[in-house]
Amino acid sequence: PLGELTDLMVRRIRAGDLVAAAKFGTPRPIDDPVRERQVLEDVRTRSVAMGLDPESAVRFFRAQIEANKAVQRGLYVRWTRHPDEVPDERPDLLTDVRRRLDGLTTEILVDLKETEQLRRSVVSCEVQAKLAERSAAVVHHLDEVHEDALARAMRAVCS
């Protein structure tokens, strides 16, 4: 039941690779508190409009942002040690990567709404979340950096 939401979380985590590729070797820092506030304000407003608990949605997205930063930091370490692994192309953060993240926000909010009942029932939610996390790690061939990020992101699934 949490498979679709988990897949979307993995897609957001994978978008962290693009964020890292856009920022690595530029003066732009991994942490952008202004952008984080914009993302979370947007989530809050749209949750209210959708009848989702805004506090829980914001908490969920805070965890997704932390997971995204963990990916960026992990890749920075990897790329500093192995410069040959740095992607050849630098995507554009504003027009390419953040647009993709904004699209994922919409999809994730819809899925949060669809799974609201299940996520409120703490015990079954924890069981389903573990199942979804394990199968996503296998299906998406996640390496350690991305698996750790997913574990971090999953902490806020059960409300």
Ligand SMILES: O=C(O)C(=O)C[C@]1(C(=O)O)C=C[C@@H](O)C=C1
């Ligand atoms: O948009 C960025 O610059 C990102 O790094 C992505 C993101 C996010 O997950 O939405 C993560 C960290 C930043 O502090 C702001 C936002």
